[in-house]
Amino acid sequence: MLNEATRKLGNPTITEPYLQIEGGVPLRGEVSLPGAKNSALPAIVAACLSDEEVTLLNVPLDLNDVKQLIQLLRTAGAQVRIEGDSLICRGDGWKGGTLDAQLAGKIRHSLLLIGASANWRAPLFLPLPGGCNIGNRKHDLHLLGLQKLGYEMQESDLGLHLMESGPDRESVIEFHYPTFGGTLNVLFASIRSESVVLLKNAAKNPEILDVIELLSGMGADIAWTDESTIRIRGVSKLHAAQHTVMSDRIIAATVISAVGVTKGEVIIRNSTTHILESEVKVWREAGLHIEELDNAIAVKWTGTLQGVDVVTEAYPGFHTDIQPLHTVLMTTAAGSATLKETILDGRFEYCNELNKMGANIRVVDGGFRCVNGAEGQIADIRGVESLYGTDVVATDIRGGAAVAVAALGAEGTTRITNLYQLERGYGNIVELFNSLGARMKRVEPAKH
Ligand SMILES: CC(=O)N[C@H]1[C@@H](OP(=O)(O)OP(=O)(O)OC[C@H]2O[C@@H](n3ccc(=O)[nH]c3=O)[C@H](O)[C@@H]2O)O[C@H](CO)[C@@H](O)[C@@H]1O
Ligand SMILES: C=C(OP(=O)(O)O)C(=O)O
Numbered sequence: 001m002l003n004e005a006t007r008k009l010g011n012p013t014i015t016e017p018y019l020q021i022e023g024g025v026p027l028r029g030e031v032s033l034p035g036a037k038n039s040a041l042p043a044i045v046a047a048c049l050s051d052e053e054v055t056l057l058n059v060p061l062d063l064n065d066v067k068q069l070i071q072l073l074r075t076a077g078a079q080v081r082i083e084g085d086s087l088i089c090r091g092d093g094w095k096g097g098t099l100d101a102q103l104a105g106k107i108r109h110s111l112l113l114i115g116a117s118a119n120w121r122a123p124l125f126l127p128l129p130g131g132c133n134i135g136n137r138k139h140d141l142h143l144l145g146l147q148k149l150g151y152e153m154q155e156s157d158l159g160l161h162l163m164e165s166g167p168d169r170e171s172v173i174e175f176h177y178p179t180f181g182g183t184l185n186v187l188f189a190s191i192r193s194e195s196v197v198l199l200k201n202a203a204k205n206p207e208i209l210d211v212i213e214l215l216s217g218m219g220a221d222i223a224w225t226d227e228s229t230i231r232i233r234g235v236s237k238l239h240a241a242q243h244t245v246m247s248d249r250i251i252a253a254t255v256i257s258a259v260g261v262t263k264g265e266v267i268i269r270n271s272t273t274h275i276l277e278s279e280v281k282v283w284r285e286a287g288l289h290i291e292e293l294d295n296a297i298a299v300k301w302t303g304t305l306q307g308v309d310v311v312t313e314a315y316p317g318f319h320t321d322i323q324p325l326h327t328v329l330m331t332t333a334a335g336s337a338t339l340k341e342t343i344l345d346g347r348f349e350y351c352n353e354l355n356k357m358g359a360n361i362r363v364v365d366g367g368f369r370c371v372n373g374a375e376g377q378i379a380d381i382r383g384v385e386s387l388y389g390t391d392v393v394a395t396d397i398r399g400g401a402a403v404a405v406a407a408l409g410a411e412g413t414t415r416i417t418n419l420y421q422l423e424r425g426y427g428n429i430v431e432l433f434n435s436l437g438a439r440m441k442r443v444e445p446a447k448h
Contacts, residue, residue, distance in 0.1 A: 011415070012391070015445050018417045019430070022439040023389055023410035026301075027264035029436045031255060033271050035060045036248035037425050038321075039207035041069055041109040042184045043214050043245055044089060048078040049119045049188060050218050050238035051092035057244040059087045062427030064420060065107050072103045072110055076117065076124070096122030096162070104159070105130040107424075111142060111181050114162050115188025118151050127159040132396035132421070135344035136372050141175050141182040148173045149189050149197065168193045168234070174200040177371040178228065178314045183208055186232075191220045193234035202230045205315040206275040210246040217241040249275050250321050251426070254401050256280075256299045257325035258433065260288050261332070261409030265300040266436055273297055278318045282308050282326065286333060305329060307337035307383060314343070314371075324350050324402035330381040331359040331406065337381045340366060345374035350399025353392040357406055357414065360384050389414035397425035404429060408438055415443075 035058035044066070047054035060066055061082060070080050070087075077095035081088050096117040104110040108131025117124035131137065139160060143153050148171045152163035173186060183203040190197040202208075204227075212222050212230075218241045221233040247270040259266050260283070273280045273292045280290050286308045289300040307330055312320040320343040330337040331354060341347050351361040360382040370376040389412035394400025400422030407414030416422070419442070422429065430440050 018415045021407035021414045026262045027436040030267040032269040033247035035245040039210040040245045042211045045112040047089035048091040052240035055242040056087040064424045094120040096124040098125040101127035115185035118189035124162040135346035141179045142185045145186040170195045172198045178203040190232045197232045199230045214243040253322045258405045259299045260329045263301040268297045305333040307333045307335040309338045311340040324398040328402045328405045333383040339379040345370045349395040353403045357387040391415045394418045394422040
């Protein structure tokens with residue numbers, strides 16, 4: 001076996017921080033979830049739409065993406081400060097301008113500063129946004145939305161330019177796909193307009209509903225007129241509010257996957273299966289016992305898991321961010337499973353890393369188009385007896401989580417590098433899993 005050979009030679013030296021995981025311990029106990037990254041990031045921008053103080057609780061302040069976003073908002077003129085566990089934001093002083101390319105280029109949700117700047121009627125140049133490198137992450141629907149609202153926008157190879165705002169328009173905007181970030185940008189840009197905006201085929205992820213709850217608490221007039229249409233009636237002012245960010249359902253899914261892989265039994269507090277319905281359905285079919293408790297999920301491994309095929313879709317379908325965590329579960333399931341990724345065309349990089357650990361995954365062109373128009377891929381996973389530890393890379397946030405989960409169930413020691421990516425979305429992964437009995441540590445090699 002490959003890791004046998006490595007063992008004989010001794011481990012190569014790693015010069016950057018890495019996670020070291022000794023696998024094979026069934027996870028047991030209870031955990032509480034932190035605030036959700038993908039709700040907190042837009043909530044922080046939303047909180048900067050008012051000139052009064054908006055207090056956010058349960059923000060995962062330890063995440064790299066949260067730290068980057070706070071810095072970026074400050075450069076745009078917003079006032080954001082941390083007081084104990086709270087994040088206090090106010091947007092007066094917003095000046096827009098040209099944003100720092102390094103900061104904007106590290107996170108995907110720098111894109112939301114366009115909607116925020118439109119709210120403040122301040123021109124903005126946003127250098128190209130970053131985020132996970134998981135395919136062609138387009139902006140055309142953001143531009144379409146803003147242009148329909150009357151804003152002049154230009155796109156170049158360097159970034160996106162929000163020019164002077166045009167007249168407020170009564171608008172009907174329809175997305176061909178319910179883009180998460182695009183929905184938020186339209187909300188932010190239209191909340192203080194002087195007219196009524198209808199957004200059809202809007203994203204309705206729980207994280208979007210959480211941000212709408214915050215905005216409504218700030219005085220915005222937002223309503224769903226049917227299952228997928230949002231009506232925004234402009235208001236003249238947004239006011240002070242306090243909001244608790246929802247807990248992270250993707251971390252809940254990460255723990256569920258880890259319980260399956262390690263053959264454990266865990267209760268996940270502050271969580272519910274109601275916002276993970278597609279995923280829980282699949283995992284029950286695979287053989288995991290998952291039960292809804294009072295504001296908690298109980299998950300238990302009860303025997304060999306079966307292969308179950310998955311197709312990712314917009315919410316309430318199976319979440320693309322959770323697909324790597326399903327792949328890991330399937331690596332040691334009985335039989336085989338396919339995973340068809342329809343949202344992002346480059347989201348299987350992490351499969352190479354799982355294969356280094358002994359998984360048998362083949363990624364093939366799927367003969368279909370993803371929602372962004374690019375050729376889509378399918379992962380064909382053949383279950384193997386067990387995985388083994390070796391040196392792997394966190395390719396992106398969820399790819400990093402996938403190899404960490406795989407390592408928890410693997411024989412031997414895994415070392416994961418490129419931690420910056422993982423820590424964009426998981427601030428406390430060591431504490432989280434060690435509280436359930438895992439043997440994980442973050443190693444900072446000494447600098448010479
Ligand atoms: C910080 C955050 O919350 N990020 C999430 C958000 O990203 P993000 O907001 O980038 O996701 P979108 O829903 O906008 O994008 C999904 C797909 O739509 C395409 N598209 C998007 C906008 C556009 O104008 N044109 C277009 O074609 C993208 O290229 C991609 O293929 O939702 C993704 C899909 O659930 C998740 O993976 C990310 O974790
Ligand atoms: C893809 C993700 O994040 P981002 O959009 O910030 O890159 C994610 O959270 O899995």
